[in-house]
Amino acid sequence: MSDVKVGDVVAWDKVRDGTLVERRGVFFVRFRGHGYVVGPRVWTDIRKLHPWLWEDCDDINEPKPTIIAMGLTGQETAADLQRLAEVFEVREAIADEVLEKAPGGLTLDEVAVRLHAAGWRPGMAAEGAARLLAEVRDG
Secondary structure, eight states: OTTOOTTOBOOGGGOOTTEEEEETTEEEEEETTEEEEEESSSOOOGGGSOOEEGGGGGGGOSSOOEEEEOOOOSOOOHHHHHHHHHHHHHHHHOOHHHHHTSOTTOOHHHHHHHHHHHTOOTTSOHHHHHHHHHHTTTO
């Protein structure tokens, strides 16, 4: 499973520790073999939640979860987790034409982070994203 990346849809039992996933609008984190529901209604720091065994998820395997972020340490705050989810939404909404106008050498994730920081959200026009990218090009 080393080729799994952000945006992939995988079987529930294939989600690795340190991963934030989304399924049916609910966000989960897997950490040390346990699961935590962290959002979206009230984003919560996983250190404040009661864990459940990830392997108990077999009955909710459909639809499969989408990988939102990887490499989490378990120390992320509720705000960190919410930001990761929001940046993912921006990343998924970016049109190819917007990415082509990005400053040279930036990855899709870096462009999404810059757009999110500049205030662009899914549902806004691609032209607005291109304009914001031009404004934050040196940022």
